[in-house]
Amino acid sequence: MGSRTSHSNRYAGGRSSNWSPDWAERVxxxxxxxxxxxxxxxxxxxxxxxxxxxxxxEYEVLQFKTQFAGKDGPRSRPS
Structure with missing residues (x-):
């Protein structure tokens, strides 16, 4: 169970090798x-x-249907 805990902490919030701190600026x-x-x-x-x-x-990938003030958006998937 120790390795599962460390993996869930390391990848909490969907942070993987393609995540970077400037993600919000790029989006x-x-x-x-x-x-x-x-x-x-x-x-x-x-x-x-x-x-x-x-x-x-063990992972769960969540997809959301999001409605924005400007227009309906596509499904969003936290990554």
Whole structure:
């Protein structure tokens, strides 16, 4: 169980090898025109035993249907 705890801590928030601290700055030009979030609903949960850049383990990938003030957006997946 010790290794599972360390993996869940290391990859908490979906941080993998492609995550970087400037993620919010890189997303801003795409995200800003959509406006504020008006509604967000869970659309799908997929279970996986492996994810790119992460050690094997038990994962759940969440997808959300999000409605923005500017327009309806695509499903969003925290990464």
């Amino acid at each position: 801003e030009p795409v995200r800003a025109p959509l406006g504020r979030v008006e509604q967000r609903d869970l659309a799908n949960v997929t279970r996986a035993n492996s994810l790119p850049g992460a050690p094997d383990g």
